């Protein structure tokens with residue numbers, strides 16, 4: 001059952017959290033936190049998303065705070081380190097924050113960067129990790145098929161676990177997947193799952209070897225778990241650069257899945273300079289814990305968004321709530 005908008009507004013807090021390093025073009029992450037009968041929950045669609053997309057994120061927030069949590073099969077989730085687009089000299093400093101992580105996801109194909117920049121960053125990650133570490137790339141759909149082929153060919157020598165969303169469309173993913181098959185580099189779909197009208201289309205088309213699954217954009221833990229079951233592919237549960245509260249939602253999703261072959265992208269609390277709890281879900285020994293998050297009243301005050309931004313988020317919450325009421 002959908003809580004009333006007044007129920008939601010009663011506990012709503014809006015924060016603006018500084019990042020340690022620019023990520024996805026932002027240096028401050030805004031989020032709206034709510035408290036339901038099960039505890040703290042998060043509504044944090046990116047600010048440029050329209051209401052119809054953001055409403056799905058609200059359904060997820062409500063599901064985590066008010067809905068039913070599925071049975072949990074594990075109490076810790078192995079996670080990858082996430083490396084933003086930085087110069088190679090900053091690689092050790094950033095990766096040191098992801099204690100014990102054996103896998104690094106490297107952001108590549110930034111509009112301002114060249115292939116040589118990406119190669120240099122990936123080389124620095126391989127040097128940091130040693131031969132046993134796993135390296136995956138995420139291009140956020142930025143390459144054409146030819147650019148992707150050239151880039152993957154150039155970086156395959158670093159031994160790639162997989163490449164996430166090298167190109168934008170399902171058809172392009174299918175094409176690049178067949179072109180790099182001989183190099184044994186698997187292709188993962190992210191935007192083609194979480195921003196698609198049909199999140200299962202990419203799996204049905206055989207256009208990816210694995211799926212990146214995010215709880216908020218897919219409408220919450222139960223909805224995401226159903227998509228995983230229907231897709232029949234291995235998955236990587238990841239964050240949307242959430243606060244520890246959203247990461248906790250992701251950790252509960254990961255803990256509920258029957259199989260978890262890959263390290264999950266839920267270590268991103270390490271990219272935040274500030275969080276909303278005194279016990280953030282940071283990686284320890286390469287994993288995060290599966291637990292609920294207690295909000296810190298002090299941190300919520302200290303990082304409260306400006307009156308303007310709070311107003312913007314509360315209005316967005318109201319509009320998304322009416323969309324869910326339909």
Ligand SMILES: O=C(O)CCC(=O)c1ccccc1C(=O)O
Pocket residue numbers: 024080081082105138140190238239240241264265266267268
């Ligand atoms: O998967 C990870 O390691 C961290 C999450 C991440 O990269 C991400 C975070 C916010 C928005 C988009 C993405 C993405 O995977 O493309």
Ligand SMILES: [Mg+2]
Pocket residue numbers: 138140164165190191212
């Ligand atoms: Mg991605």
